[in-house]
Amino acid sequence: MGKNSVSLRGKDVLALADFSADEIQTILETAKEMKNIIHRDIKKVPALRGKSVVTLFYEPSTRTRSSFELAGKYLGADVVNITAGTSSIVKGESLRDTLYTVEAMGVDAIIMRHKAEGAAEYASKVVSPVIINAGDGAHAHPSQGLLNLFTIMEKKGRFEGLKAAILGDITHSRVARSDIQGMRKMGIEVHLAGPKTLLPRYLFEEDGIYVHDRIEDAIKNADVINVLRIQLERQKAGLFPSPREYARIFGINNARLELAKKDVLILHPGPMNKGLEISPFVAYGDNSAIQEQVQNGVAVRMAILTHALTGGKEV
Numbered sequence: 001m002g003k004n005s006v007s008l009r010g011k012d013v014l015a016l017a018d019f020s021a022d023e024i025q026t027i028l029e030t031a032k033e034m035k036n037i038i039h040r041d042i043k044k045v046p047a048l049r050g051k052s053v054v055t056l057f058y059e060p061s062t063r064t065r066s067s068f069e070l071a072g073k074y075l076g077a078d079v080v081n082i083t084a085g086t087s088s089i090v091k092g093e094s095l096r097d098t099l100y101t102v103e104a105m106g107v108d109a110i111i112m113r114h115k116a117e118g119a120a121e122y123a124s125k126v127v128s129p130v131i132i133n134a135g136d137g138a139h140a141h142p143s144q145g146l147l148n149l150f151t152i153m154e155k156k157g158r159f160e161g162l163k164a165a166i167l168g169d170i171t172h173s174r175v176a177r178s179d180i181q182g183m184r185k186m187g188i189e190v191h192l193a194g195p196k197t198l199l200p201r202y203l204f205e206e207d208g209i210y211v212h213d214r215i216e217d218a219i220k221n222a223d224v225i226n227v228l229r230i231q232l233e234r235q236k237a238g239l240f241p242s243p244r245e246y247a248r249i250f251g252i253n254n255a256r257l258e259l260a261k262k263d264v265l266i267l268h269p270g271p272m273n274k275g276l277e278i279s280p281f282v283a284y285g286d287n288s289a290i291q292e293q294v295q296n297g298v299a300v301r302m303a304i305l306t307h308a309l310t311g312g313k314e315v
């Protein structure tokens with residue numbers, strides 16, 4: 001472990017609000033080592049041999065679930081996946097009983113996604129395996145926040161003094177909350193912009209966080225732009241006029257990119273609505289690190305599992 005290392009063994013990963021800057025840095029440093037493993041021909045180390053991990057997903061996922069599964073497998077853990085649609089959850093089994101059932105099988109960690117805010121914290125109170133929150137409602141998505149920080153660290157080499165813009169549906173975004181918490185802890189200045197209906201100023205404005213009505217003001221001279229997925233059901237709820245209108249006023253395109261720093265880093269948690277919150281030119285352009293975010297997601301999740309289950313042994 002590096003000089004900033006702190007022991008995270010047995011610590012539930014519920015929200016970045018529960019982590020200090022040193023703890024975040026420790027995970028990011030380990031993720032650097034883990035990324036080397038992903039690039040090897042034989043992607044297997046025995047760091048978690050003998051450990052068992054369950055992913056328990058009540059909501060759909062492509063990136064988070066499969067990258068946690070690969071992360072566990074690359075580290076030698078046994079990984080079992082439970083999804084709501086193919087388990088006894090469809091027969092009405094409660095969350096509590098499902099957690100008890102998984103615990104009884106002797107697992108070491110449960111990686112959990114649920115639509116209810118606080119579901120992961122609830123799990124941490126009722127069962128003993130380490131709980132890793134893979135997204136609970138609009139509350140938190142800590143591994144996404146960490147992989148975004150890792151990508152920024154790799155590309156910019158620092159956090160202090162950077163300006164990040166987070167754009168879109170801030171109110172309903174667990175990614176935005178985890179980004180804001182993580183970025184502020186690491187010294188990044190955060191600028192938010194989106195439709196007023198999706199960004200109540202009073203909820204977010206505090207030290208180091210600036211709320212803008214116009215997207216242009218948020219992205220001016222930005223080092224990082226994190227574009228959030230706009231959820232189309234918000235339009236049905238009347239929270240923005242139409243997808244076309246949203247793209248015109250809040251979408252990130254080449255013209256708007258000119259306002260940011262030349263080497264601005266474009267992030268998006270995925271899945272993207274191309275042509276809506278982000279143009280295809282920006283999504284696949286030179287400034288985009290969206291594909292790298294996915295790869296970094298595996299490395300960061302390997303680091304999270306290693307620290308939570310072993311305290312961060314050398315690999």
Ligand code: CP
Pocket residue numbers: 060061062063064065135141144269270271
């Ligand atoms: N970024 C993210 O959480 O993606 P998935 O929903 O595919 O896991």
